[in-house]
Amino acid sequence: MNTTLDKVYVDQPRPLPAILVGGFIAGLLDLICAFMVFGVRAPRGIAGGLVGRVAIQGGMGYYVLGIALHFFIACSAAAVYYGASMKLKFLKEYPFVCGLFYGIAIFLVMNLIVLPLSAIHFKGPFTMHGLDQGLLVHMFLIGLPIAYSVRIFSKGKRSSRTAA
Numbered sequence: 281m282n283t284t285l286d287k288v289y290v291d292q293p294r295p296l297p298a299i300l301v302g303g304f305i306a307g308l309l310d311l312i313c314a315f316m317v318f319g320v321r322a323p324r325g326i327a328g329g330l331v332g333r334v335a336i337q338g339g340m341g342y343y344v345l346g347i348a349l350h351f352f353i354a355c356s357a358a359a360v361y362y363g364a365s366m367k368l369k370f371l372k373e374y375p376f377v378c379g380l381f382y383g384i385a386i387f388l389v390m391n392l393i394v395l396p397l398s399a400i401h402f403k404g405p406f407t408m409h410g411l412d413q414g415l416l417v418h419m420f421l422i423g424l425p426i427a428y429s430v431r432i433f434s435k436g437k438r439s440s441r442t443a444a
Contacts, residue, residue, distance in 0.1 A: 293434040298362050302429030303355030309421035311350055317413070323347045329398035357386050358426045365430050372434050375427035383423025387415055 314322035323346030327335035330349060335342040361382055365371035371378045391414070395402040 293366075295359075295362055295433075298430045298433035299355055299358045301433065302358035302361070302426040303351065305425040305429065306358065306422040307351040307354030309425065310354065310417060311347070313417050313421060314350075323350065325400075326350050328400050329395070332399040354422070357422065358429065361426050362430050362434075365434065371427065372431045375431040376424070379424040379427025380419045381423070382427060383419035383421075384415060386422055387418035390418075 311322070314326075318325060321336070323343045324335050324338060325346065326349050327338070327342040327346035330345070331342070335346070361371065371382075391406075
């Protein structure tokens with residue numbers, strides 16, 4: 281009886297790694313930018329979107345809540361992209377262009393829907409510098425990592441199979 285181990289390409293997407301890796305990388309890069317722009321108090325500002333201005337002066341609990349919310353939002357954005365890529369195959373085929381446009385979409389949703397509806401009710405005014413910076417961060421540091429993560433983890437995985 282002759283048995284060999286063959287590497288077989290299994291066309292089975294892996295949604296959890298695609299969402300978690302893409303969300304974590306995008307969240308981390310965005311959080312680093314938030315620290316650079318808004319300082320170490322940035323997570324309290326994020327928490328303020330949920331609980332109001334009390335978080336700005338709050339303690340470590342609000343700080344941790346802000347970081348958790350930040351990564352939850354980033355992973356949610358990755359989950360939306362992953363879900364859309366199951367129906368719209370071009371999202372996986374062209375991750376660079378689609379990632380850039382997805383970053384723009386995330387920027388618009390955050391600034392025109394999420395922030396105005398948050399407990400802080402931020403509606404502007406927006407400066408041209410802030411818009412440019414926000415768009416570039418969302419395009420390159422959020423949209424691209426999510427798009428490439430989905431592309432990489434949607435290709436399937438290699439597994440071993442015994443053939444007789």
